Every structure is written in structure tokens, then in C-alpha cells.
Amino acid sequence: MDVHLYFSLIPEALIASNLPPEKFGQYYATGSSYKSKGQCIFFEVDPKFRSGYFDIDTAVARCVPKADGTPKHSVYISVYRVLEHLPIKALGKLYLTTAYGHTIGLERGAEVPRDTSYSLHLYQDMVPTNSLVVSNLDPVGFYESVTTHPLKFIRFPGLFFVELELGELAEDPENGNIGDLPYSFIHHLREALLELKPPAGNEPSTKETKMVHRVHSLEFPYRMVKRGFYVGNGHDIAFYPMLSHRELRDNYNQWWRSANV
Structure with missing residues (x-):
């Protein structure tokens, strides 16, 4: 029976499985x-990947079906500092699973998009930290600001994060309509965004990022994904574009419905 390698983001772990x-x-x-239940996000890792940091061969040897043929569900290889020891080239599809167990796979994008116009952003960091941050930096600029070119003392070897929708708050955090934003911390979110808004006269803001929650739930509404998911290790960064709401409704209706219960 085949052995698959998975890199879980909720929580961070490298896992071998027959599934x-x-x-x-x-x-x-x-x-x-x-087991506590909830949505999960994971990458499929190249089964040929090996590293001196992970004892993958021992885990693979233990990942065998039971005597009755039941596949081995999981053998945990590591639950600590996984991302920084995984090269981006070893990552395959990114899978999104709802709390009801429905799964879709996302392909890696051909390139990482850049934003040239000024806008405000909401980022959910997932690995190695789980903080919620607003920023006036685009996703690549945000990634670099905490990895390869840190703007503050905080620095990570790599980062997996997702940008979430802000709606009208991205342009007008003070008076923008909340619309269907599901966040329970709207007042705090507005205050954080206002600290990033450029002063009068279009002068550059003196603050690039602002923490909304230092420790935030790793689960979030999939419908709030703005553009996609970003994963990087050092100077290597990859982008996994999210499918449009229309495509999800038309082609993955069961997943879409279970994601929005």
C-alpha cells in the first residue's frame, strides 16, 4: 500500500499515511x-523527499496496514519546526478540508502576484505562528518583512499565511460598510487599520503592520479567502490561488455547502 507524506498546517506536523x-x-x-474535530489544511509532500532533520524512513517503515488490511491512518514524523526544514519544491497540492470532512485540492500558481496600488490587508498567519495582522504591505512585502528583510526584531525562517477579505474596510477602515464580514472583532479591526492609513497629504504611513490578535484561532471561513494562500521558506515563496466562489458552487457544491454551514 502506498505511503503518502503530508504537511499539516492545523496543527503544524509532518505525517506519513496510507490514506x-x-x-x-x-x-x-x-x-x-x-479527537477534536474541525477544518484542516495540509500539503501533499513529494514521497521521495528526505532530510537529515526528519527520520522519514523509520516512519515509512511503520506506516503499514493492519493485519485485516485497514490502512494506517497516520504516523507522526515531527510536530515542531517542520516548515523551516521543508523546501518549497517538495510541496505538492494544497488541500482544504471542511469540518465535515469534504476536501478539495489547490494547484500551485505559476507566479506569486504583486500588488502595485495602495490598499490595506488582513493576514492570518498559520505556521509557525498563529497571529492575525493587518498591513499596508502586499502579500510578498508582508512575507519579506518577517522573513528575509525583517522590519522589526521579529523574524521567521519561513511562513504560511492566508489573506482574508476586508471588503470596504480595505479602502475606508473608518466608515466602510461591514457588509457580510463575519468577524466578531470589527471595532478592534477598524482601530488597527486606522493606524495604517496614510496621513493627510498622501504621506507614507509610519507603520506597516499592526497586530490584531497575537494568538488567533487557526480556523477561518474559507469564503473569506481573498486571493489565495502563501507559503515560503527563506527566499522561496509559492502561491496557491483559491477557486472563485462561482467555481466552488458549480463544481464543488458539496464542499462549498459544508464550508458555509
Whole structure:
């Protein structure tokens, strides 16, 4: 039976499993009776990947079906500092699983998009930290500001994060209509965004990022993903574009419905 390698983001872990991605997502999200349930996000890792940091061969040797043929669900290889020891080239599809166990896979984008116009952004950091941050930097600029070209003392070897929708608050944080934004911390969010808004006269802002929550829930509404997901290790960064709401409704209706219950 095949052995798959998965890089889980909720929580951070490198896992070997006999289950293919869709079945692994279902198991990992809904689990057994003693496991807490919830959405999960994970990469499929090149099964040929090996590293001196991870004892992958031992895990693969232990990842064998039971005597009755039941596949081995998971063998944990590492639950600490996984991202910084995974080269981006070893990452395959990114899978998104709802709390009900429905899974879709996202392909890596051909390039990482850049924003040239000024706008405000909301970023959910997921690995190695789980903070919620607003910024006037585009996703690549934000990534570099905490990795390769840190603007402050905080620096990470790599980062996995997602940009979430701000709606009208991206342009007008003070008076913008909330619309269907589901966030329970709107007042605090407005205050944080206002600290990033350029002063009168279009002078550059003196602050590039502002923490909204230092420790934030890793789960978020999939419908709030603005453009896609970003993962980087050092100078290497990749982008996984999110499917449009229309495509999700038309082609992945069961997933879409379970994601918005």
C-alpha cells in the first residue's frame, strides 16, 4: 500500500499515511471519537523527499496496514519546526478540508502576484505562528518583512499565511460598510487599520503592520479567502490561488455547502 507524506498546517506536523489526500482529509477533520474535530489544511509532500532533520524512513517503515488490511491512518514524523526544514519544491497540492470532512485540492500558481496600488490587508498567519495582522504591505512585502528583510526584531525562517477579505474596510477602515464580514472583532479591526492609513497629504504611513490578535484561532471561513494562500521558506515563496466562489458552487457544491454551514 502506498505511503503518502503530508504537511499539516492545523496543527503544524509532518505525517506519513496510507490514506490518499481526500480520505486523509476526512480522517484528519472528523477523526475518531476522542479527537477534536474541525477544518484542516495540509500539503501533499513529494514521497521521495528526505532530510537529515526528519527520520522519514523509520516512519515509512511503520506506516503499514493492519493485519485485516485497514490502512494506517497516520504516523507522526515531527510536530515542531517542520516548515523551516521543508523546501518549497517538495510541496505538492494544497488541500482544504471542511469540518465535515469534504476536501478539495489547490494547484500551485505559476507566479506569486504583486500588488502595485495602495490598499490595506488582513493576514492570518498559520505556521509557525498563529497571529492575525493587518498591513499596508502586499502579500510578498508582508512575507519579506518577517522573513528575509525583517522590519522589526521579529523574524521567521519561513511562513504560511492566508489573506482574508476586508471588503470596504480595505479602502475606508473608518466608515466602510461591514457588509457580510463575519468577524466578531470589527471595532478592534477598524482601530488597527486606522493606524495604517496614510496621513493627510498622501504621506507614507509610519507603520506597516499592526497586530490584531497575537494568538488567533487557526480556523477561518474559507469564503473569506481573498486571493489565495502563501507559503515560503527563506527566499522561496509559492502561491496557491483559491477557486472563485462561482467555481466552488458549480463544481464543488458539496464542499462549498459544508464550508458555509
